[in-house]
Amino acid sequence: MRLEKCWFCSSTVYPGHGIQFVRNDAKIFHFCRSKCHKNSKMKRNPRKVKWTKAYRRLHGKDMTQDSTFEFERKRNRPERYDRNLAENTLKAIKKIDKIRSDRASDHIKNRLKTGKVQRQKEAMKQLELGIHLVKAPLALAQDSSLCLPKIKVNVSQAQTEENQPMEE
Amino acid sequence: MIQPQTHLNVADNSRARELMCIRVIGASNRRYAHIGDVIVAVIKEAVPNTPLERSEVITAVIISTRKELKRDNGMIIRYDDNAAVVIDQEGNPKGTQIFGAIARELRQLNFTKIVSLAPEVL
Numbered sequence: 001m002r003l004e005k006c007w008f009c010s011s012t013v014y015p016g017h018g019i020q021f022v023r024n025d026a027k028i029f030h031f032c033r034s035k036c037h038k039n040s041k042m043k044r045n046p047r048k049v050k051w052t053k054a055y056r057r058l059h060g061k062d063m064t065q066d067s068t069f070e071f072e073r074k075r076n077r078p079e080r081y082d083r084n085l086a087e088n089t090l091k092a093i094k095k096i097d098k099i100r101s102d103r104a105s106d107h108i109k110n111r112l113k114t115g116k117v118q119r120q121k122e123a124m125k126q127l128e129l130g131i132h133l134v135k136a137p138l139a140l141a142q143d144s145s146l147c148l149p150k151i152k153v154n155v156s157q158a159q160t161e162e163n164q165p166m167e168e
Numbered sequence: 169m170i171q172p173q174t175h176l177n178v179a180d181n182s183r184a185r186e187l188m189c190i191r192v193i194g195a196s197n198r199r200y201a202h203i204g205d206v207i208v209a210v211i212k213e214a215v216p217n218t219p220l221e222r223s224e225v226i227t228a229v230i231i232s233t234r235k236e237l238k239r240d241n242g243m244i245i246r247y248d249d250n251a252a253v254v255i256d257q258e259g260n261p262k263g264t265q266i267f268g269a270i271a272r273e274l275r276q277l278n279f280t281k282i283v284s285l286a287p288e289v290l
Binding site for chain 2: 015016017018019020021022023024026028
């Protein structure tokens with residue numbers, strides 16, 4: 001029994017799942033489910049299909065190089081069964097998996113960090129424009145304590161300090 | 169799912185190139201042949217100037233089908249084309265070389281010679 005990787009999306013194919021396609025030159029393609037199989041029959045290139053691991057790795061969305069990948073190399077030499085070895089391997093698999101997934105999520109977090117400031121600016125802008133949805137303009141005008149607190153965001157151009165209630 | 173009138177490639181070096189299935193061996197009204205079934209076929213295309221020639225009726229065993237082969241362990245295998253190997257009445261292949269990967273089912277059906285000649289067994 002061997003856990004293969006889907007040729008299209010790179011997810012693991014467990015026994016009993018998916019289809020193996022044998023090409024005329026005896027190259028075997030494993031597919032994890034009919035979605036990948038059908039996409040491949042349509043001759044789609046996995047490197048161009050957004051949800052596949054191949055695309056994500058190619059475009060830097062997911063972690064590509066890490067020492068934890070070395071543990072998952074394909075080995076064709078069968079190991080003699082040793083109880084201790086098997087036990088240690090199972091423990092190691094769990095640990096390595098955790099480390100790898102932590103590193104992968106860190107990679108994604110770092111990648112998304114640069115968008116945070118941009119998103120904050122956009123949120124401020126949206127709040128200013130849509131303040132009438134939050135508080136009625138009349139209430140804002142009457143009770144000045146209900147004004148929006150002035151949050152300073154570092155931008156290059158000068159921002160309007162006061163929030164004028166929207167006038168119809 | 170090979171039936172009469174199906175054209176098959178020949179996966180060995182027995183000088184035939186293309187066969188057309190005439191009959192599925194097994195039962196009187198057996199409809200389809202799968203991997204490992206014996207068929208009677210006529211040679212539609214052959215390499216010129218060889219013992220096997222066009223419109224000769226021979227028996228062959230099916231090696232690969234485009235229809236999926238389902239195994240009991242849940243493995244499903246699909247090939248890229250329909251191919252057969254020319255055999256004689258005992259089940260020995262007429263050619264000396266087999267091309268392509270062979271499914272393990274052929275060993276259980278006593279086509280051991282074919283399996284031993286195959287470059288790869290799936």
